[in-house]
Amino acid sequence: MCKVISVSNQKGGVGKTVSCVNLGIGLARSGKKVLLIDADPQGSLTISLGYDEPDKMENTLATILMKVINDEEFAQNACLIRHNEGVDLLPGNIELSGLEISINGVISRETILKQYVDRMREFYDYIIIDCMPSLGLLTINALACADSVLIPVQAAYLPVKGLQQLIKTIGRVKRQLNPELEIEGILLTMVDNRTNYAKDIVKQVHEVYSESIKVFDAEIPLSVRAAETSEEGSSLYQYDPKGKAAVAYSDFIKEVLMKEGE
Numbered sequence: 001m002c003k004v005i006s007v008s009n010q011k012g013g014v015g016k017t018v019s020c021v022n023l024g025i026g027l028a029r030s031g032k033k034v035l036l037i038d039a040d041p042q043g044s045l046t047i048s049l050g051y052d053e054p055d056k057m058e059n060t061l062a063t064i065l066m067k068v069i070n071d072e073e074f075a076q077n078a079c080l081i082r083h084n085e086g087v088d089l090l091p092g093n094i095e096l097s098g099l100e101i102s103i104n105g106v107i108s109r110e111t112i113l114k115q116y117v118d119r120m121r122e123f124y125d126y127i128i129i130d131c132m133p134s135l136g137l138l139t140i141n142a143l144a145c146a147d148s149v150l151i152p153v154q155a156a157y158l159p160v161k162g163l164q165q166l167i168k169t170i171g172r173v174k175r176q177l178n179p180e181l182e183i184e185g186i187l188l189t190m191v192d193n194r195t196n197y198a199k200d201i202v203k204q205v206h207e208v209y210s211e212s213i214k215v216f217d218a219e220i221p222l223s224v225r226a227a228e229t230s231e232e233g234s235s236l237y238q239y240d241p242k243g244k245a246a247v248a249y250s251d252f253i254k255e256v257l258m259k260e261g262e
């Protein structure tokens with residue numbers, strides 16, 4: 001059975017992309033077949049995996065979505081890139097931005113990505129979608145096709161307001177488009193345990209949310225190494241395997257797998 005996880009938070013810079021990379025590659029290292037989809041016009045996931053100029057790529061998620069809209073046929077492996085750490089990537093680039101506007105008038109505009117993702121389910125154990133920092137139509141598409149949403153939260157200030165808006169949107173998508181949608185959980189990122197302030201935020205997130213939403217025990221520490229991987233085109237397991245961020249992501253993956261009863 002394939003599980004589709006959308007990694008979402010309309011706030012930028014909270015660790016969505018880095019979490020996608022290290023969740024996806026971590027699962028692949030545990031023997032899972034993983035497809036990563038870059039649904040951000042900035043192409044950060046694509047860049048983080050080592051493809052420096054996504055805007056020059058011809059075969060991307062935008063290509064696939066256009067084919068779905070136009071009812072054109074395409075091969076199962078169309079537009080996919082095999083990354084050397086064992087995951088497949090469907091890259092994304094600036095073309096998604098124009099596409100998001102142009103699909104406004106398309107029939108079933110919220111479920112275009114779902115048509116693709118549902119077709120790919122039989123080939124993968126996990127499909128992980130890196131969302132852009134907004135709650136626009138592309139993100140709605142990512143939520144409409146997901147089994148669950150992972151919410152990275154930067155432990156830098158109490159993110160109550162933004163999170164409420166995100167949770168409300170998830171609820172709306174669940175009611176209107178995707179009744180099975182669940183919240184995978186909140187992943188605390190960039191936790192600076194040297195400061196009491198960060199500890200306070202972590203404590204408050206647990207207090208405010210843990211009754212209704214799973215807050216993962218694993219916390220991703222603030223780590224220069226984690227920031228550097230975005231430019232290395234590799235995961236933390238390859239770049240800094242013994243580092244605290246790699247260890248934290250490994251612990252996080254154990255929790256994700258445990259949730260599936262493995």
Ligand code: ADP
Pocket residue numbers: 011012013014015016017018019044133189190191220221222223224226227228229230245
């Ligand atoms: P988002 O996708 O939510 O915009 P990113 O994953 O791109 O967030 O992370 C935002 C920035 O913070 C990037 O420059 C990234 O390299 C850096 N970063 C991500 N995780 C960490 C971490 N654990 N410690 C330090 N820097 C991080």
Ligand code: MG
Pocket residue numbers: 016017018040044045130131
């Ligand atoms: Mg990102």
